[in-house]
Amino acid sequence: MIVITLTKVPPSLRGALTLWCQEIQTGVYVGNMSARNREKLWDRITRDIGNGQATMAYNTKNELGYQFRTTRDDQEVADFDGVPLLVRLKKVETPLRPGFSDAAKMHRARISNRAKTPRHEVDNIRPFVSLDVETTGLDATSNLIISIGAVRYTSNTEISKLYSLIKINRHVPESIAKLTNISDELLMKQGEPIKPVLVRLRDFVDDDPIVGFNLVFDDEFLTAAYRRQQQEPLTNRLIDILPLVKRTNKFLENYKLATVLKKYQIVNANEHNSLADAQATMMLTLKLIENGVKVF
Structure with a gap:
């Protein structure tokens, strides 16, 4: 089982997640899938997240019985004797503007290639x-x-x-x-x-x-x-x-x-x-x- 939370992400990403998970509350998605599909889904999230944030928690074989990951740039997930912990980073990277994903670049290219109206x-x-x-x-x-x-x-x-x-x-x-x-x-x-x-x-x-x-x-x-x-x-x-x-x-x-x-x-x-x-x-x-x- 996995639980995903999204905040301030493009509507297209929210729509894509509903194909895999059930939205039980605004921005909160629950699903059940293989580890392989879970990784593909996370890749999709990080690709199209824009300026938003995402967190994923899922079952795994460790002391707590679960693991999690996040896209937050002010914190990172660290392993402490098998226990996942959030560590606050001293340096906060400037967030990328929406549109830096490969999909966004392709979309922007299609838009730029559209002929301007004379x-x-x-x-x-x-x-x-x-x-x-x-x-x-x-x-x-x-x-x-x-x-x-x-x-x-x-x-x-x-x-x-x-x-x-x-x-x-x-x-x-x-x-x-x-x-x-x-x-x-x-x-x-x-x-x-x-x-x-x-x-x-x-x-x-x-x-x-x-x-x-x-x-x-x-x-x-x-x-x-x-x-x-x-x-x-x-x-x-x-x-x-x-x-x-x-x-x-x-x-x-x-x-x-x-x-x-x-x-x-x-x-x-x-x-x-x-x-x-x-x-x-x-x-x-x-x-x-x-x-x-x-x-x-």
């Missing part, structure tokens, strides 16, 4: 609208939209914006107010009823494609809002760029918008503001297209 084609992208909403929670059936931000890209010199705060008939949760800087007082002063905002949004997007990051979330809330107001939901083509990012960046620590933007060197100075997030999503979309990713 500049004139980037400049001639058809108009699209990037969109983001902030809400009082995660469930579209019981929570409400408190702000909508949208940015229309027509060309590098022609960008229009839409931003509205939405007045609601309930308290904004403290955690949401802290995250978004949208308070009850702000909505009372600057918020407006959602019905006219939804009408303006429909006119703003027209029949252009709508792009978003984890767009399923935004679409669920907008669809619920339109239906509550007895209006038809938007029927525009929806393009979620999160799956595109996952396919082209398999070794990111996570796929939060902030992490992805940092990867592409895009600055978003007002995170969790719907307009700022929509504008950052627009820039990310253009960057993906420039890197040869087929978005539209």
Whole structure:
């Protein structure tokens, strides 16, 4: 029997371990395999771990009945008369950045070999609208939209914006107010009823494609809002760029918008503001297209 614990590793590695072990708690995997397969699995872990950490404990014939190993660079496993002990190292090596494994190098090579989109084609992208909403929670059936931000890209010199705060008939949760800087007082002063905002949004997007990051979330809330107001939901083509990012960046620590933007060197100075997030999503979309990713 083996027990493996993982922290801050790429999602692709977590997925790979589920083929061999059962995840009984987040980051904790239990399995039963031969010593040979155990060694192959450890090789896979150390190859694809990125900036994360891993520890493996397994049965063996020693005084304790088990052995363990770790990828931590500030400690090492030492044998003391048959008893495994963790010894703290005096010198801590600088951790490698994600992407130094052979698999990462091969993946990076495939990405670098992908043909860049010619500049004139980037400049001639058809108009699209990037969109983001902030809400009082995660469930579209019981929570409400408190702000909508949208940015229309027509060309590098022609960008229009839409931003509205939405007045609601309930308290904004403290955690949401802290995250978004949208308070009850702000909505009372600057918020407006959602019905006219939804009408303006429909006119703003027209029949252009709508792009978003984890767009399923935004679409669920907008669809619920339109239906509550007895209006038809938007029927525009929806393009979620999160799956595109996952396919082209398999070794990111996570796929939060902030992490992805940092990867592409895009600055978003007002995170969790719907307009700022929509504008950052627009820039990310253009960057993906420039890197040869087929978005539209």
